[in-house]
Amino acid sequence: MQLILCALLLAFALSFVLSLAILPLLRRMGGQHILVYVREHEQKEGTPTMGGLAFVCAAALAALPFARGADKRFWVTLAVGLGYLIVGFLDDFLKKRRGSNLGLRAYQKMLFQLGVALIASIYCCLEGLTVLRIPYTRLAFDIGWWMLPLGVFVFVATVNGVNLTDGLDGLAGGTSAVFFLVLALLLGAQGGSDAIALLCVCLVGALAAFLLFNTNRAAVFMGDTGSLSLGGFAASAALLSGNALVIPVLGIMFVLSSISVILQVIYYKKTGRRIFLMAPLHHHFQKKGYSEAKIAYAYALTTALAGISLLIPLV
Numbered sequence: 590m591q592l593i594l595c596a597l598l599l600a601f602a603l604s605f606v607l608s609l610a611i612l613p614l615l616r617r618m619g620g621q622h623i624l625v626y627v628r629e630h631e632q633k634e635g636t637p638t639m640g641g642l643a644f645v646c647a648a649a650l651a652a653l654p655f656a657r658g659a660d661k662r663f664w665v666t667l668a669v670g671l672g673y674l675i676v677g678f679l680d681d682f683l684k685k686r687r688g689s690n691l692g693l694r695a696y697q698k699m700l701f702q703l704g705v706a707l708i709a710s711i712y713c714c715l716e717g718l719t720v721l722r723i724p725y726t727r728l729a730f731d732i733g734w735w736m737l738p739l740g741v742f743v744f745v746a747t748v749n750g751v752n753l754t755d756g757l758d759g760l761a762g763g764t765s766a767v768f769f770l771v772l773a774l775l776l777g778a779q780g781g782s783d784a785i786a787l788l789c790v791c792l793v794g795a796l797a798a799f800l801l802f803n804t805n806r807a808a809v810f811m812g813d814t815g816s817l818s819l820g821g822f823a824a825s826a827a828l829l830s831g832n833a834l835v836i837p838v839l840g841i842m843f844v845l846s847s848i849s850v851i852l853q854v855i856y857y858k859k860t861g862r863r864i865f866l867m868a869p870l871h872h873h874f875q876k877k878g879y880s881e882a883k884i885a886y887a888y889a890l891t892t893a894l895a896g897i898s899l900l901i902p903l904v
Contacts, residue, residue, distance in 0.1 A: 593790050596655050600794030604647035608802050611643055612809055619685050636807060639681045641815020644762075644795035645674050651791040659784035661716070666785055666825040669709055673748065673821030676701045677813035692813070702745050709825060710740025722779070722831045724838055725902050729831065743833045748820030750843030753850060753869045754888070755816040757881040758805035760871060763889040764842050765819045766796040771839055771896030772826060778903040782830040789826060792819075805881045841895050842888045845870050 615637035649667060656663060680692035713719060719736040722729045732739065755761035773789035776782040799815075802808045811819075820843075827836050837844055846869040853868035866876035874884050 592655060593787065596651055596787055597790050597794040599654075600648050600651035600791040601798045603651055604644045604795035604798035605801065607643035607647050608640065608799055608809070611640075612637060612802070615639055615809060619688075633807070636810055638685075638810040638812035639678065639814045640799060640802065640809035641674065641677065641811040641813075641818055644792075644799040644811070645670065645815060645818045647798070648788070648791040648795040651794065652788045655787055656784055662718070662782070662829040663784035663788060665709065665712060666788060666822065666829055669705060669825040670818050670822035672705055674814060674818040677815065677817035680817075681812040681814050698817075699745075702748055703741065705821070706741040706744035706824075707737075709744065709828065710737045713737075713740055713828060718829055718831065720831045721834055724835050724899055727902075739833060740828055743828055743836060744821075744824045746847065747824035747827075747836055747840065747843065748817055750840060750847045751820035751823065752813065752816045753846040754843050754871070755811060755813075756869060757871050757875065757884055758807040759800055759803050759881070759885040760888055761816050761819065762796050762800050762803050762811060763885050764892050765823070766793050766800070767889045767892040767896065768823060768839055769793050769796070769826075771893070771899065772823075772832070772835070774896075774900060775832065775835065775839075775903070776826075776830055778900065779830070779832075785826050785830055788822070792822060804885070835899060838895050838899060839892065842892055849873070 618637070618639075619635075649671060652663075652667070676693070676698065680698065683692040713736050714734050719733050720729050720731050721736075721739075751761060751765065754764060769789040769792045773786045773793065776786035776789065799811070803811065823836070823840065827833050849865055849870040850868045852864055856862065856864050865873040867873055871884050871888070874887075875881065
């Protein structure tokens with residue numbers, strides 16, 4: 590417990606200091622270009638972005654001193670998260686350079702996601718990390734090379750789910766902090782994935798500090814730099830620990846963000862009408878008149894309740 594608290598506090602302190610340090614630089618680089626159809630966000634035009642650099646680097650740095658003796662899964666998880674950080678940074682940087690909301694092309698980001706997903710999934714198969722734990726039970730079964738298509742799906746779905754949820758101040762950060770906290774507790778209860786659990790704890794501490802700058806009204810956005818990296822960490826940590834099936838439950842708000850967009854697009858193309866006032870789902874709630882703070886709180890609370898339901902059978 591003392592080790593966990595030290596890692597948590599170190600990650601928090603590093604993230605707070607790094608956020609303070611890079612904020613003036615991000616301001617000088619120019620702020621986020623806000624899409625014109627999100628009228629509620631007009632006042633956010635020019636808000637600095639790429640704040641994900643601070644909390645991701647802080648979490649990685651905080652985890653390293655405690656990673657002595659960590660197995661390959663820890664290093665793979667760390668590498669995947671930092672890899673997504675790089676592609677997110679490139680996307681955000683191109684948006685700034687072009688002065689628009691167009692960064693990397695959609696197919697470029699998808700190719701990267703598929704490439705990382707394939708590598709990580711093949712690694713699982715070659716290393717025998719093909720056992721799936723069944724949520725709400727102590728049961729598990731080996732799916733062998735079926736982990737390859739499942740792993741690819743988990744990565745693409747999770748990364749894009751987190752990315753779509755990053756649309757309001759504190760929304761993706763708060764929801765992700767609860768997600769990683771519960772995942773760390775879950776891994777601790779299961780045993781055998783202590784290093785990955787510790788990395789999750791560091792992400793919680795780093796996100797907690799970042800939220801001081803990101804809750805409404807945000808002084809800085811995490812950008813794709815942060816959201817893609819968080820999705821990569823979440824998918825990798827769950828997949829490599831045998832908890833891929835936990836994501837649809839614990840990541841319920843990420844799932845709903847993705848489903849709302851898919852349903853909206855399909856229904857609009859078929860009927861010319863919309864199911865939601867605006868997608869993803871959090872924008873629908875915003876159009877209904879709910880404040881960003883209330884929506885962010887509701888998302889985090891729902892994630893916490895889903896997490897508690899997963900932990901109760903293990904007590």
